[in-house]
Amino acid sequence: QQPVQSPQAVILREGEDAVINCSSSKALYSVHWYRQKHGEAPVFLMILLKGGEQKGHEKISASFNEKKQQSSLYLTASQLSYSGTYFCGTEQNSGAGSYQLTFGKGTKLSVIP
Amino acid sequence: DTEVTQTPKHLVMGMTNKKSLKCEQHMGHRAMYWYKQKAKKPPELMFVYSYEKLSINESVPSRFSPECPNSSLLNLHLHALQPEDSALYLCASSQDRGTPDSNGYTFGSGTRLTVV
Numbered sequence: 001q002q003p004v005q006s007p008q009a010v011i012l013r014e015g016e017d018a019v020i021n022c023s024s025s026k027a028l029y030s031v032h033w034y035r036q037k038h039g040e041a042p043v044f045l046m047i048l049l050k051g052g053e054q055k056g057h058e059k060i061s062a063s064f065n066e067k068k069q070q071s072s073l074y075l076t077a078s079q080l081s082y083s084g085t086y087f088c089g090t091e092q093n094s095g096a097g098s099y100q101l102t103f104g105k106g107t108k109l110s111v112i113p
Numbered sequence: 114d115t116e117v118t119q120t121p122k123h124l125v126m127g128m129t130n131k132k133s134l135k136c137e138q139h140m141g142h143r144a145m146y147w148y149k150q151k152a153k154k155p156p157e158l159m160f161v162y163s164y165e166k167l168s169i170n171e172s173v174p175s176r177f178s179p180e181c182p183n184s185s186l187l188n189l190h191l192h193a194l195q196p197e198d199s200a201l202y203l204c205a206s207s208q209d210r211g212t213p214d215s216n217g218y219t220f221g222s223g224t225r226l227t228v229v
Contacts, residue, residue: 032217041203042156044217087155089218100169101146101218103155 001026003090005104012078012111020073020107022088029099031071032089033062035082036106042087045073078111085109119204119221127229128194134224136187136204145187146218147179148203156203162187194228201225 003024010018022031030049034042046055048064048071055062059076075082085108089101117138126132136145144163148156160179161169167179176198178190187204205218 034217041220041222042218044219047215047217100158100161102158106155 001090001092002102003031003088003104005088005107007107008105009108010110012075012082012109014080014111014113015077018075018078018109020075020086020088020109021070022072022090022104023070024090025069026092027068028090029093030091031062031064032091032101033071033073034087034089034103035084036087037084075109078109080111080113083109083111117204117206117219117221119202119224121224122222123225123227125227125229126191126194128196130194131190131192133191134189134202134204134226136189136221137185138206138219139185140206140219141184142206142208142219143184144207145181146205146207147187147189148205148220150201150203150223160189191226194226196228199227 003022006021012018030047032047033045035045036042046062048055048062051066051068053064062071062073064071071088085106087106088104091099091101093099120135124132146161147159149159150156158171159173162181165181165184176193180188201223203223204221207218208215
């Protein structure tokens with residue numbers, strides 16, 4: 001089941017903050033966040049597994065709500081290098097111990113000088 | 114080695130051709146995946162291999178045939194494709210289920226496939 005991601009696109013000036021949301025109608029095993037630059041492969045940012053968890057590195061952090069149905073990615077003091085498309089990926093048990101990662105439609109983030 | 118290597122990077126094939134995409138990882142990951150990505154769309158899961166066994170096939174047409182010869186290699190055999198199959202094909206690997214110490218999925222740079 002594909003998670004719902006918002007907003008679809010956002011334009012920031014350097015130094016501004018942004019929040020990207022990802023939600024599901026069912027409780028999730030985990031949420032992943034990836035960034036993909038044009039013409040490149042998606043790059044893993046972080047994973048959240050526990051309800052109520054918050055995680056971050058440098059100026060990019062994320063949270064997972066208590067019901068494990070919603071996650072948000074926080075980008076603070078944005079830099080030009082943050083530009084790209086951000087995907088949340090949600091992991092659910094597909095049976096027989098297999099987990100599959102399904103991506104949201106993505107948020108295109110553009111940081112301008 | 115923390116990379117997933119995909120070959121070829123670009124492929125143009127006719128609708129009657131047979132070709133194969135190759136993917137290799139040496140991170141000891143036990144799960145490997147094929148994703149298809151169209152322009153401005155998210156990656157869409159095609160196949161999942163877990164411990165060298167096909168565990169998920171997302172209703173992919175039989176003209177796509179995956180193969181996992183060993184834990185480091187993943188192939189995607191292509192036959193009688195249609196122009197709408199043109200896309201970026203991404204291979205990824207992971208430690209199977211996500212864990213707190215997980216590094217998520219590691220993606221290769223993809224094969225850009227054009228069917229003419």
